[in-house]
Amino acid sequence: MHENLVALREAALSELAAAVDAEALEAWRIKYLSRKGGALSEAVKALAALPREERPVYGQAVNAVKAAIEAAFAKRQEQLKAAALEAELSGSAIDVTLPGRKPSLGRLHVTTQNLRQLYAIFAEMGFQVYDAPDVETDDYNFGLLNIPPYHPARDMWDTFWVSQSATPQPTERSLVMRTHTSPGQIRVMRERCPEPIRVILPGKCYRYEQITARSEHQFYQMEGLAVGKNIRMTDLIGTLQQFARRMYGAGRRLRVRGSYFPFTEPSIEADMDCILCGGKGCGVCKYTGWLEIAGAGMVHPVVLRNGGYDPDIYSGFAFGMGVERPAMLKYKINDIRYFYGNDLRFLEQFG
Numbered sequence: 001m002h003e004n005l006v007a008l009r010e011a012a013l014s015e016l017a018a019a020v021d022a023e024a025l026e027a028w029r030i031k032y033l034s035r036k037g038g039a040l041s042e043a044v045k046a047l048a049a050l051p052r053e054e055r056p057v058y059g060q061a062v063n064a065v066k067a068a069i070e071a072a073f074a075k076r077q078e079q080l081k082a083a084a085l086e087a088e089l090s091g092s093a094i095d096v097t098l099p100g101r102k103p104s105l106g107r108l109h110v111t112t113q114n115l116r117q118l119y120a121i122f123a124e125m126g127f128q129v130y131d132a133p134d135v136e137t138d139d140y141n142f143g144l145l146n147i148p149p150y151h152p153a154r155d156m157w158d159t160f161w162v163s164q165s166a167t168p169q170p171t172e173r174s175l176v177m178r179t180h181t182s183p184g185q186i187r188v189m190r191e192r193c194p195e196p197i198r199v200i201l202p203g204k205c206y207r208y209e210q211i212t213a214r215s216e217h218q219f220y221q222m223e224g225l226a227v228g229k230n231i232r233m234t235d236l237i238g239t240l241q242q243f244a245r246r247m248y249g250a251g252r253r254l255r256v257r258g259s260y261f262p263f264t265e266p267s268i269e270a271d272m273d274c275i276l277c278g279g280k281g282c283g284v285c286k287y288t289g290w291l292e293i294a295g296a297g298m299v300h301p302v303v304l305r306n307g308g309y310d311p312d313i314y315s316g317f318a319f320g321m322g323v324e325r326p327a328m329l330k331y332k333i334n335d336i337r338y339f340y341g342n343d344l345r346f347l348e349q350f351g
């Protein structure tokens with residue numbers, strides 16, 4: 001091999017071994033491998049000045065040197081890359097002893113928590129959850145529940161009417177935001193008749209009402225309905241008593257008073273002894289010793305018939321209770337508007 005090629009190869013390889021970082025490696029590449037002015041290119045150019053018969057041998061030798069120093073360059077490049085990575089990893093190791101950032105977890109709304117507690121208690125007594133619509137026809141919300149047009153009982157449930165036309169008329173009164181969960185009674189009866197029924201019907205209700213610390217224009221109710229043969233008032237009272245004890249503590253006492261609802265006959269209001277004073281009388285129970293927990297009664301024969309059940313064969317009980325007002329008692333919340341105010345200071349206190 002030509003002496004100049006041997007010298008070139010040796011110099012290139014020893015300088016390559018001495019290149020310890022990317023910058024030195026790049027300088028080496030330009031010096032030896034660059035097309036313009038690189039030592040190897042210059043050695044190739046020298047070919048032209050040689051006598052014709054020497055050229056093949058020289059050509060082969062130059063190619064061998066080129067392959068050797070290119071391979072050495074690729075190898076050195078890999079070595080330096082690996083060394084740089086190693087240095088970076090060991091220099092910036094993660095400190096696993098640092099405390100992590102606390103993720104901010106959401107939580108269930110206090111109403112949802114209460115509803116779930118109600119579902120669990122009634123599930124133990126064999127009640128399924130039945131979903132009924134928020135927007136009802138006038139018939140389901142009133143008529144089929146034994147509240148015909150112009151009946152004075154409609155005044156108890158003044159509400160919002162829903163228009164289906166682009167130019168709503170005040171007289172248009174066929175669709176309504178339900179004022180109570182009771183219309184679901186008719187829906188479930190018509191769907192299940194003549195099977196026996198044991199369901200709860202939770203959901204939002206809407207009333208055209210002045211908003212105060214105790215009254216919202218939207219609130220939750222939970223209806224209960226049992227229909228079958230030989231269902232009696234004592235079944236209703238036993239169910240409500242069991243509910244009061246599971247929800248508010250063993251030993252809770254229940255009392256019933258006569259009341260009036262167009263869709264139950266007879267109708268009752270169920271009260272339990274005050275959870276704060278135990279019946280002695282305090283500000284929460286207005287010094288009566290009792291707190292109202294539900295309106296209830298035996299399903300009216302007209303309502304049973306509207307649901308498809310023959311009232312001579314079947315009977316049933318129904319009850320309806322609020323969700324926010326009992327929660328207000330339980331957690332001593334003094335204003336119902338907090339439930340819908342989206343104030344985190346309130347919401348974060350639950351759960």
Ligand code: FA5
Nearest residue numbers: 180182215216219261295296297318319320321322325
């Ligand atoms: C009813 O709505 C009857 N449908 C209940 C019923 C069902 C009786 C089945 C018999 C058989 P009432 O209007 O009393 O009844 O409402 C029931 C509960 O809903 C109340 O006790 C109260 O807890 C809640 N409630 C009523 N109006 C509001 C309001 N504006 N804001 C918050 N809660 C309310």
